[in-house]
Amino acid sequence: MRLATRANGTPDGELIVVSGDATSCLSAADIAPNLLAALERWEALVPMLQARAELIQAGQGDPLDPATLRAPLPRSWQWLDGSAFATHGELMQIAFGLDPIDRERPLMYQGLSDRFLGPSDDVPVPDSALGIDFEGEFGVIVDAVPMGTSVADAAQHIRLIVQINDWSLRAIAPIEMKTGFGWVQAKPACSVAPFAVTPDELGGDWRDGRVCCDLLVEWNGARFGLVNGDQMAFSFPELVAHAARTRDLVAGTIIGSGTVSNREYAERGSACISERRAIEIIAEGNPRTAFMAFGDRVRIEGRASDGSTPFGTIDQRVVQA
Amino acid sequence: MRLATRANGTPDGELIVVSGDATSCLSAADIAPNLLAALERWEALVPMLQARAELIQAGQGDPLDPATLRAPLPRSWQWLDGSAFATHGELMQIAFGLDPIDRERPLMYQGLSDRFLGPSDDVPVPDSALGIDFEGEFGVIVDAVPMGTSVADAAQHIRLIVQINDWSLRAIAPIEMKTGFGWVQAKPACSVAPFAVTPDELGGDWRDGRVCCDLLVEWNGARFGLVNGDQMAFSFPELVAHAARTRDLVAGTIIGSGTVSNREYAERGSACISERRAIEIIAEGNPRTAFMAFGDRVRIEGRASDGSTPFGTIDQRVVQA
Numbered sequence: 208m209r210l211a212t213r214a215n216g217t218p219d220g221e222l223i224v225v226s227g228d229a230t231s232c233l234s235a236a237d238i239a240p241n242l243l244a245a246l247e248r249w250e251a252l253v254p255m256l257q258a259r260a261e262l263i264q265a266g267q268g269d270p271l272d273p274a275t276l277r278a279p280l281p282r283s284w285q286w287l288d289g290s291a292f293a294t295h296g297e298l299m300q301i302a303f304g305l306d307p308i309d310r311e312r313p314l315m316y317q318g319l320s321d322r323f324l325g326p327s328d329d330v331p332v333p334d335s336a337l338g339i340d341f342e343g344e345f346g347v348i349v350d351a352v353p354m355g356t357s358v359a360d361a362a363q364h365i366r367l368i369v370q371i372n373d374w375s376l377r378a379i380a381p382i383e384m385k386t387g388f389g390w391v392q393a394k395p396a397c398s399v400a401p402f403a404v405t406p407d408e409l410g411g412d413w414r415d416g417r418v419c420c421d422l423l424v425e426w427n428g429a430r431f432g433l434v435n436g437d438q439m440a441f442s443f444p445e446l447v448a449h450a451a452r453t454r455d456l457v458a459g460t461i462i463g464s465g466t467v468s469n470r471e472y473a474e475r476g477s478a479c480i481s482e483r484r485a486i487e488i489i490a491e492g493n494p495r496t497a498f499m500a501f502g503d504r505v506r507i508e509g510r511a512s513d514g515s516t517p518f519g520t521i522d523q524r525v526v527q528a
Numbered sequence: 529m530r531l532a533t534r535a536n537g538t539p540d541g542e543l544i545v546v547s548g549d550a551t552s553c554l555s556a557a558d559i560a561p562n563l564l565a566a567l568e569r570w571e572a573l574v575p576m577l578q579a580r581a582e583l584i585q586a587g588q589g590d591p592l593d594p595a596t597l598r599a600p601l602p603r604s605w606q607w608l609d610g611s612a613f614a615t616h617g618e619l620m621q622i623a624f625g626l627d628p629i630d631r632e633r634p635l636m637y638q639g640l641s642d643r644f645l646g647p648s649d650d651v652p653v654p655d656s657a658l659g660i661d662f663e664g665e666f667g668v669i670v671d672a673v674p675m676g677t678s679v680a681d682a683a684q685h686i687r688l689i690v691q692i693n694d695w696s697l698r699a700i701a702p703i704e705m706k707t708g709f710g711w712v713q714a715k716p717a718c719s720v721a722p723f724a725v726t727p728d729e730l731g732g733d734w735r736d737g738r739v740c741c742d743l744l745v746e747w748n749g750a751r752f753g754l755v756n757g758d759q760m761a762f763s764f765p766e767l768v769a770h771a772a773r774t775r776d777l778v779a780g781t782i783i784g785s786g787t788v789s790n791r792e793y794a795e796r797g798s799a800c801i802s803e804r805r806a807i808e809i810i811a812e813g814n815p816r817t818a819f820m821a822f823g824d825r826v827r828i829e830g831r832a833s834d835g836s837t838p839f840g841t842i843d844q845r846v847v848q849a
Contacts, residue, residue: 282605282778284642287712306706316709317638321605321778333676333774354849355654376774385627388637389710391608392774453654453697453713457642528675 208253208260208405209517210235210367212242212277219243220277224259225402229519231268233259242280242403246458249350249366276519278323279369279403280348280459286320286397288344288373288463289313289446291439295468295482302485303381313441313449316389318373320461324398326521330374331528332395332501338377339499339525341426343478343507345418345436346371346463347443348403352456361447364456368409368418370400370509370518371463377481377498400509401519412511416442420517422467424478425506426499431483432476434467436509478507501527529574529581529726530838531556531688533563533598540564541598545580546723550840552589554580563601563724567779570671570687597840599644600690600724601669601780607641607718609665609694609784610634610767612760616789616803623806624702634762634770637710639694641782645719647842651695652849653716653822659698660820660846662747664799664828666739666757667692667784668764669724673777682768685777689730689739691721691830691839692784698802698819721830722840733832737763741838743788745799746827747820752804753797755788757830799828822848 209227212220213234219241223232238255239245245252262268290296296308308314324330332339348367356364373394380393406413412420418436425431441449446462467478477483484494499505507521530548533541534555540562544553559576560566566573583589611617617629629635645651653660669688677685694715701714727734733741739757746752762770767783788799798804805815820826828842 284603284605285640290709305708309703309707312703312707314707314709315712317640317712319606319638319775321781322776331675337774354652379774382630382633384708386630386633386635387626387705387708387710388611388635389708391636391638391771395774450712453658453700453716454640455643460642 208257208408209402210242210279211401211403212279212281213275214277218282220281224256224263225271226263226268229402230271231263232271233263233268235259243283243459246348246350246366273401276401277325278399279401280323280461282322283320283459283461284457285460286318287315287450287460288318288465289315289441290465291441291446292465292468293440294438294470294472295466298482298485298489302488310440313446314465315446315449318390318394319396322396324396326398326401326519327523328398329524329526330398331526332376333528335501337379340375340377340480341424341505341507342373342375342466343422343424343432344371344373344464344467345369345509346461347447349447349456349460349462351458352447352451352460354451354453354455356448356451358444358448361451362416362444364447365406365443367403368406368413369403369461370507370521372398372505372507372521373463374398375479375481398521398523400507400521402517404517408517409511416444421510422478423508423510427503430476432478434469434475434478436464436467438469439464499525501525529578529729530723531563531577531600532722532724533600533602534596535598539603541602545577545584546592547584547589550723551592552584553592554584554589556580564604564780567669567671567687594722597722598646599720600722601644601782603643604641604780604782605778606781607639608636608771608781609639609786610636610762611786612762612767613786613789614761615759615791615793616787619803619806619810623809631761634767635786636767636770639711639715640717643717645717647719647722647840648844649719650845650847651719652847653697654849656822658700661696661698661801662745662826662828663694663696663787664743664745664753665692665694665785665788666690666830667782668768670768670777670781670783672779673768673772673781675772675774675776677769677772679765679769682772683737683765685768686727686764688724689727689734690724690782691828691842693719693826693828693842694784695719696800696802719842719844721828721842723838725838729838730832737765742831743799744829744831748825751797753799755790755796755799757785757788759790760785820846822846
């Protein structure tokens with residue numbers, strides 16, 4: 208099942224169910240006013256949402272206007288982002304002389320969740336000298352997860368899968384990282400692709416708790432990376448259980464994979480500029496690739512093994528705030 | 529003006545206005561359903577809230593039942609905690625061999641904001657071996673703050689002042705800090721004292737953007753610290769402007785001071801166990817004071833220079849989750 212959020216003048220938008228080919232939809236506002244509310248009563252509501260999806264499949268949907276789509280969750284109470292791709296971590300560690308990574312524990316920080324930009328929203332940044340960078344990644348949305356939930360049980364709480372651009376300001380990131388406190392200024396609002404899909408929608412591409420889809424990243428129309436989500440050192444259920452060790456996770460919590468990255472980066476490229484710069488530093492001593500300028504566009508699209516694009520596309524422009 | 533939130537079966541509770549002596553109150557649910565909603569329209573609503581406060585002062589309030597009080601914001605979209613007391617930072621740095629602190633930039637992390645425990649709620653922790661610690665601090669609540677707001681303008685967005693217990697799990701904190709990603713497992717839900725007060729309510733104790741009140745901390749009935757909020761290296765307006773450099777701050781954002789700490793710690797004590805242990809390590813080579821055990825209580829109370837207790841009292845017990 209594919210869900211999305213349509214602009215309706217409210218902070219949380221209107222929940223809609225979308226057809227597999229993303230051409231038709233039906234409102235689900237009578238089932239739950241918005242996706243955040245639906246996640247709070249997921250098990251009770253999901254049969255009704257599925258019935259709505261069947262109506263659409265039977266040809267009773269309305270045309271979908273992509274211009275009305277916001278982030279699936281325009282805001283949520285909690286956003287926890289991992290950094291689960293070992294290749295990315297290793298490249299950054301070598302290039303920037305960071306401390307060795309503890310491979311026994313997932314990396315995770317809490318970020319801004321009071322707003323998520325929509326798939327084609329402009330991205331406001333105050334200063335182009337801040338090292339503007341995209342980060343293509345996948346994420347999961349859970350319903351309420353009790354403190355101390357095991358990895359096996361955590362998998363059952365993963366209700367939806369999304370595709371995210373975790374915007375980063377690289378001139379600030381290492382300064383904040385050095386404090387040990389994590390990122391505030393270096394991490395403005397993320398963007399999210401329009402469709403949140405249930406795990407079954409991905410078929411065999413949801414495998415071992417990983418989103419084994421390709422992620423195509425294009426910067427100003429040129430291919431930057433075509434990476435795959437299968438090489439996470441920790442699975443999404445492991446990330447969820449990690450997050451829930453000492454806290455109950457509120458329904459609607461989004462947990463991110465961190466920048467998708469592959470061992471075959473020489474052929475596949477990267478999902479963020481900083482990783483490409485790290486590769487350049489390691490190979491040549493200095494980075495050649497500059498960060499984004501105002502007016503630059505980035506396009507990020509997940510691709511399933513059958514060639515479909517389950518999450519839709521992020522395609523947006525950086526602008527001066 | 530003093531505001532509080534009364535339990536009414538909803539996630540956000542009922543907004544009430546409270547008398548200066550905390551004995552009487554009136555509902556403000558007809559003005560705004562809850563405090564988070566009030567902060568979204570603060571300037572428009574504050575005259576109505578003040579009129580309600582005048583009714584109470586004229587003797588028309590209802591009796592206040594302290595047992596019904598929750599955290600002023602039982603949940604909020606954003607919680608950003610600083611660490612603005614230089615003495616605390618220096619003691620921790622020396623005792624634990626941390627990197628030198630950059631004195632030009634405030635320290636800040638984003639923490640769990642989907643729930644704040646009430647002033648007398650039990651505090652659930654999964655394991656007493658995690659180094660259970662309180663952190664007494666002050667915080668401010670802002671209305672919507674645009675990205676790039678100056679320090680001078682930031683001061684105008686500080687609408688309410690609160691008193692917080694930022695619970696910390698010290699066995700995990702240094703492990704997470706070393707990653708540079710900040711704290712997730714080490715920072716479960718905070719607790720907040722019952723009353724949020726407008727800055728004018730503190731008179732001369734709200735000075736230079738600092739809460740110049742004492743903070744009395746008692747652990748199992750014994751005085752642990754009697755510290756004052758006046759020695760912040762960065763003022764609250766500076767913390768707000770720092771947070772807003774690359775993001776719009778959503779109305780209801782709470783920004784914390786970090787553990788209150790004074791240069792005169794030998795006489796005044798500390799507002800968290802970890803700081804006392806740091807002092808012991810520096811003086812004697814090893815810490816003598818153990819962290820909290822299940823069943824332990826902590827009582828934290830801010831005291832104005834006139835002896836009043838503007839925020840009310842946090843008095844709670846740690847329990848096994």
